[in-house]
Amino acid sequence: MVSVPASAHPLAPEWLIRPDDANDLADLVWPASATRDPDGVLVLGGSRATDLVEQLGTPVLVIDEQHARDQAARTHRAFVAATARHGGVARVYYAGKAFLCAEVARWMIEAGLGVDVCSRGELETALAAGVPAERIGYHGNNKRVSELERAVEAGVGTIIVDSSIEIERLGAITERRGVTQKVLVRVRSGVHADTHDFLATAHEDQKFGFALDDAEQAVARIRELSFVEFSGLHCHIGSQIFGISGFRESASRVLELHERLLEGGSVPLLNLGGGFGIAYTRADDPAPIEQLADGIVDAVADECQARGIELPTLAFEPGRSIMGPAGVTLYEVGTTKPVRVETTEGVAERLYVAVDGGMSDNVRPALYGAQYSARLASRTGDDAPALVRVVGMHCESGDIVVDHEYLPGDITPGDLLAVASTGAYSAAMSSNYNHVPRPPVVAVREGEARVIVRGETIDDLLARDAGLPSPALNKGEK
Template sequence: MVSVPDTAHPLAPAWLATPGDANDLADLVWPASAHRAGDGALVVGGARATDLAERFGTPVLVLDEQDVRDRAARTRAAFDAATARHGGSARVYYAGKAFLTSEVARWMLDAGLNVDVCSRGELETALAAGVPAERIGFHGNNKSAGELERAIGAGIGTIIVDSDIEIERIGAIAERLGACQRVLVRVRSGVHADTHEFLATAHEDQKFGFSLDEAERAVARIRALASTSFVGLHCHIGSQIFGVDGFRESAARVLALHERLLAGGDVPLLNLGGGFGIAYTRADDPAPIEDLADGIVDAVASECAARGIAMPTLAFEPGRSVIGPAGLTVYTVGTTKPVAVEIPDGSAQRLYVAVDGGMSDNVRPALYGAQYSARLASRAGDGAPALVRVVGMHCESGDVVVDHEFLPDDVAPGDLVAVASTGAYSAAMSSNYNHVPRPPVVAVRGGEARVILRGETIDDLLARDTGLHPAHTEGER
């Protein structure tokens, strides 16, 4: 449901409606299991936010495990059904960059997904979790020789090549190891997704992949090497995309290249990336994954039919849409501060609510201007809706957790506040800015809670300081 914009508060953006109840939990924004207990406390995965905060401290990132598993399985089923209608097949890779631990990797395997990685650390996590190497895809625009040697030596399924140098690097390593490495060529289709500039990755002036013209030369070189096997094209147009139009146009352009490449041999696979959007606020209206799958696959099938070519196996790489909505972060309120803001006809008030986390556990608001939703988690408030800005505890004016939200005006120090849709790119992009330890990640299911990523301590931070621990020598990592 999308709220009707309400500009009654002069500082509220046009998309933010004043809620009738500042304790409600909007559909799509919160984990599927989220609800309020009889006393008003937020419950997710059968666990009370108050109990989680008492046991694990705050901030704490909470993942509804069943919600993640269900979203993964639903995504796989959607693309299987969409391609089967056209006599084809699909592969779904979970984009580990959204958030990856050994537990999450195993959830993906259980749901029938493969895993996409883009660093040595992500690769080692997937392998250690038991993901078969042949079910891993390896991304990145600057993979080192060491990373490639480890990947090829492990028998990785596919490497997505990003440059001429990388083609030669892979070829030499694979030849030395006696392997023939399967590779995809990443291309820029020139389609600029309707998203933040930093999240759109298919336009020409950026670091990823080959242009459509350059790709033919790259494929010819791969085919000429005995130690590399060209298996298809890859194109990712961006992130947080709600519709199918960008995918449709990008697929049409990439399939024109695909058709030309068929003259030189098989092109069995087309990977169209991921980037499916989620609802961070009630103003967001993402399409169901089934609709996206049907729309994208139908567009590919139609384009292939028009060109008289067989539809290749299609691959997709969702991350955010699988894990993002299943997560929330619980904070403790430290201070509140009403701030008067001058407006043309006088002044208006915004309530600043400061919590015990911030840009170190979720940098997206500062980095992208990302919007989020928040609610009291320890109780239901009795006050009227007040326009608030939830801010962090870091020494930065841009340390904003939730830029615009309505909370009950009786929000006070000691209250718990939960921020929704933080399952993706929060823990994954976290830092130790201001020497703040990173919080734990806790999975909840059936009322049980367990840590799947340990939180850091001050001792962990100090342990890296060679002025305090001189036994660490220069060059050690």
Template sequence: MVTASRPAHPLAPGWLTVPDDANDFAPGVWPASITRADSGQIEIGGMRASELAEQFGTPVMLLDEDDVKGRAARTQRAFASAVARHDGSCRVYYAGKAFLSSHVARWMLDAGLNIDVCSRGELETALAAGVAADRIGFHGNNKSVAELERAIGVGVGTIIVDSAIELERIGAIAERIGASQNVLVRVRSGVHADTHEFLATSHEDQKFGFSLAEAEAVVARIRELRSVRFLGLHCHIGSQIFGINGFRESASRVVELHERLLEGGPVPLMNLGGGFGIAYTRADTPAEIEDLADGIVDAVADECAARGIELPTLAFEPGRSIIGPAGITLYEIGTTKAVTVDTDGGSAERLYVSVDGGMSDNVRPALYGAQYSARLASRTSDADPALVRIVGMHCESGDVVVDHEYLPGDVTPGDLVAVASTGAYSAAMASNYNHVPRPAVVAVRDGRARVILRGETVDDLLARDAGLGYTEGEE
């Protein structure tokens, strides 16, 4: 709950309201199983924050396993239902770049999803997890020859072509090994999603795909290659998108091109990507997945009907919306520091709260200015809310974990703090900056926890240093 009786802090952004209770959980932001025990501790998957911190250390990334599985199944149902209303069919691919491990890949398969990868490492992870190659889509603007040889050699279901050079490589490799490779052509519809510039991927001045004007010649070339089969078009307009207006406009442009391509042969598939947004703070209002599915599919179906053409099989690639809200990161607070900041009306105080992780386990705030929500995890407090900035332990002033949040004013060293909605792109983008080991990823369910991605140790870091562990005179 929030209240208008408390004045907003002069350093707080307009979207951040002062909470009536700085211990509450914003609806839609936290994992489905999140609760508070009688002791005041956060529980996720039936496990208390303190026992998870004791068992796995901090920082630790936690996934509500049932929430991930439920979101995957719900997404599959939403799109299947949406296309069924138009007597169509669909494929849903989990975007592995959000976070991929063998466990997650198997959860997606169990829910009926395919897997989208964009590197050799992601490809090998999916294959090692038991994903059939024909259920994998392979993305990337600079796939190496070795990657293409591996993908075509194992029979990857679809390669998304991103350049003319890549197309010729695919054709030559497939011809040499006697394969027939299915491809989609990635196009830029010119629709700029209402999101961060680096997350919008369909405007013209960026690295992915072909313009709509270029695509027809690319498809004509594919149809000349005996070893390559054209399946259709792919268009992804961006990430962290809340509404359907961008998808609707993009669909109209892609369907227009799809219609022209039908004159030269079949175009059985259209992949409209993903990018469905999630709530990182209580100010975020993403659409429900059922509404998104219905709206996007209806838009494509309407465009096809207006042109008198058959609705192709539709494909989608959600990632963040499936795994993002199901994850939290647990940190321990090391220090707090009140900082006085000059304002137009005088001065105000912000409390800096330093934790034992930071940009090495979540670079999105530094990279995109991403906002997050946080709560004390080891206890509750009746202290008045204080405006805090949760920062990491790295030697960077931009090492911010949560830029703006209200926590109880008595927050103190030794407290555990949980940051919400970190299931997507935190572990996937983690680094060893400042020689910090990457944390474990742990799935929690029914009062049990299991490591699905092992945390690193300092010994792991030292083992990579080629100057260590050699006898004098060795090369």
């Protein structure tokens, strides 16, 4: 059988760039503070990866606090400035579903943002963290009556209504309480954006919001209610978006509805959602947030001018673009295994690297086929780059952490491995699959590290099992 040279590896996808040095830290993929010390150890926010692991074990999600704070403030400045150039006003909400805890909520408020929540748990976390209720937006396609009651009671700034049933529920709650609640109506523009491309259709088959044809009736009903105040429209077109073409098309369609609604009263606000993309691999090339902000706001302003209508207050809901690049997950390598694969060119070899986490702490690769980047964290490697697949420890063949990557060929059990851009939708979507405790989250800044979400223990898992008399077994064991 013919051996395949590494320079033309048939198992590597076309987008995967083979680096000259498999120890390098690609710009945009890693947090701004990421570097290596003289021993080759990865340093994040001034803290050495080996020190963090010695204190907290693995896996552990490390958040570069300064990076997250800076990106939040930068995003806020970008949209405020872009809108001000057209004489308008912008609001920016952090999409809490990306990753929310008390500390992160406080960082966002201090940076000038509000917080967008979509469950009772997220709402209570934001409130407990001290987020002013008027700076909270509440999403969800199936909010319980009790959740709506709590949102109105707390004085949430805006509830984004998603169905006619929800409108009636809010009408009854607010009338009984005698308080006015501002709402946005979520609409489906028929535009769905995904990375570089977008699809525009007449009808979009999804669970969120009202079709454009049905939204006028929903707004008319809200305007009939004594204690529900219509504040504008909301439209979110997708995630991990790199360009503005989808936003431009969506804004054009929503502003056509906006113009018609003006005949019956004011439409103060237009919320265009979020979904701004980040670099998960060196093949990704997201535009700077300033460029996106300018392009999106210019497109909305141009459309308003063409229609002869006033630019409404604009709102945006970034999440991934703020927290994603700030996060790095550290694992320990448990085993390595070369696997030979038949290809049309002969037999090729891929190295499987198994770590002590996986789909329980980051389900995105298994759920979406998401791609990530990885690097040795406890040292640098001397061998030439080898094609690897980083896999987890769960009892699933789809338990993949990093599908395609080049790492030094001398990677070995006991090494620490870092996976970049895990600040969004990893901890937020984590689970106890296979009865694995969820890992801690630690914030690093200027050489100081502090736990912002405690890791779970075996005792925590046993304590929830009503069939056990006591969680005394395995004290403190992870």
